Amino acid sequence: MSLKQYEHLAQGQALSLDTVINHLKADDHGLIAAIAQQHDTGEVLMLAYMNEKSIRETLATGQVCYWSRSRQTYWRKGESSGHRQSLVSMSFDCDGDAILMQVDQKGPACHTNRRDCFFFTVENDQVVVRSAPIDDTI
Template sequence: MTFDPTTLRYDERGLIPAIAQDHASREVLMLAWMNAEAVARTIETGRVTYWSRSRGAFWVKGESSGHVQRLVELRLDCDRDCLLALVEQTGPACHTNRRSCFYTALRGGDEVEILQPEA
């Protein structure tokens, strides 16, 4: 069956959440948003493409930073309203220069940074 990105369940803004996960380590790297065109571009190019809500424009991960996400596999959840992009990550995924955007843990009621910025 050929995949059609318009069959996904997008929100009222035409967006769907996309979680990026390292394909080898299974570490969750980040969450961003895609629209149907970003999904299609990602599949076509193999470079993960998101929709920037703040800029109102497409955002190819790593285009300016060099911290590229190469798509290994794209998965759909059972409700077709969320995507999981298994990626090969080059450099940090987070704009704070950390490997993952999920670098703050709640431990005993305190926020603890568990990842430091990469050098």
């Protein structure tokens, strides 16, 4: 099943959260790509993965929670660094295979201590590092 069957709904009509979650297209590990975007600037900060439990926790607490594929555990953004992501809004794409979260990011979003994870930029035939790590010791 997919969200396709609900494409005909008019603006303002609603579905239950359970209905939408039950129709999400997760990968074989139950994961869905989740994009974090700064709510007030539109800046794309990072891409990570969520599952049903992390989606529900994020919605319940307002603190963004991901599933860490490398550590195989839940990862509450900023739990150890203090660089928290507070949820402003969550949306699902039309195919139900991606999540877009508008967040309020405190401090760097990237584990490299950069504002965002997308700092490798293609310029002509090279890839250039476009940002330096943030010195947040000041």
